[in-house]
């Protein structure tokens with residue numbers, strides 16, 4: 001009886017696993033610092049350490065943020081800030097005075113300027129960004145080509161090749177040896193959806209037209225050093241970095257303690273190769289493709305699993321089928337380490353059009369999935385996210401946080417380790433051909449693609 005109870009607990013303790021695009025590679029939960037805990041020389045010492053390890057000086061933020069002037073109001077800020085920054089980490093580098101936001105490079109000290117951006121008065125006219133104008137114009141389109149004039153980017157998450165199943169962990173098997181790779185399912189849905197959207201007049205980019213990674217870097221041999229240095233820049237507010245920084249009593253000790261640190265050395269070690277490739281290089285390649293395409297709408301397609309603790313890759317009969325979407329936000333206390341990370345945060349905080357339109361698009365998509373596929377809206381999405389409205393959560397995911405302003409939805413369509421769903425998706429009755437390769441797929445994935453098409457249509461029309 002005891003054993004049965006334990007097994008049940010194991011089955012029931014599940015956690016949503018798909019959001020492994022989390023922007024930090026090592027997730028650390030820390031309490032935000034208070035100003036009194038930050039010694040005055042922290043910024044100077046941080047700079048010295050970054051220089052010592054040849055981390056390149058970061059670009060000026062002001063140039064890339066200049067377009068954000070007069071977009072956000074004070075009231076808009078108050079509304080969005082709890083979802084963007086629930087731990088209030090931004091108060092250590094931002095100051096709001098006289099309808100202006102002042103950003104600082106020296107976290108917690110606020111003396112070394114970084115950028116300044118004007119907020120908008122309530123009565124002041126607002127010029128809608130181009131992507132928003134395109135979406136508005138499309139409302140006047142004919143019913144035969146309702147998406148004419150719109151540019152839509154689709155990003156099927158992960159890779160679909162069997163060789164990537166183990167490194168990414170994004171696959172599920174049953175007891176008979178049937179395997180479904182999430183990267184394959186995402187790819188099929190994206191390709192079917194592409195055809196759907198093109199038939200309705202849209203110009204569509206899919207980031208991946210095969211089952212390989214999007215990055216062209218040689219996965220086994222690319223040099224790690226550039227990634228390690230960026231990782232170091234993004235670690236400066238992590239407890240291990242701050243503790244080394246503040247415990248050294250001289251310059252010599254400072255360099256010495258960092259050089260000997262196991263945490264620092266691990267950033268530069270081969271053990272990080274797979275993470276740097278999967279969670280950085282490959283995602284950077286997608287971001288670059290999407291930003292160069294300059295879309296009005298972006299849809300990042302994923303399927304989720306609720307993992308069994310005893311075997312995360314197996315079917316889980318206790319999963320309650322649900323769908324959910326993510327918008328940018330829920331920055332962790334140490335996710336403001338680099339100037340670059342803060343720049344992306346500010347961009348989403350101040351670009352009210354992009355954030356609100358992304359929320360609207362996500363709502364249309366998950367509502368359509370709920371109604372057409374008969375599933376619930378997820379009631380939670382893990383500890384690193386907070387609910388913005390039913391089924392939609394804010395989270396600092398790597399790709400959406402780095403995309404240029406547009407309507408962006410990151411959808412976890414369904415749980416594919418729920419047994420019934422697994423076998424529906426596995427029932428491969430159709431095929432499609434892309435660049436000479438044949439890909440089998442199920443009617444279920446066609447249903448998902450049609451549902452996403454209808455969600456986009458509803459969003460554009462209403």
Ligand SMILES: [Zn+2]
Pocket residue numbers: 018019157158170182302303304
């Ligand atoms: Zn995924």
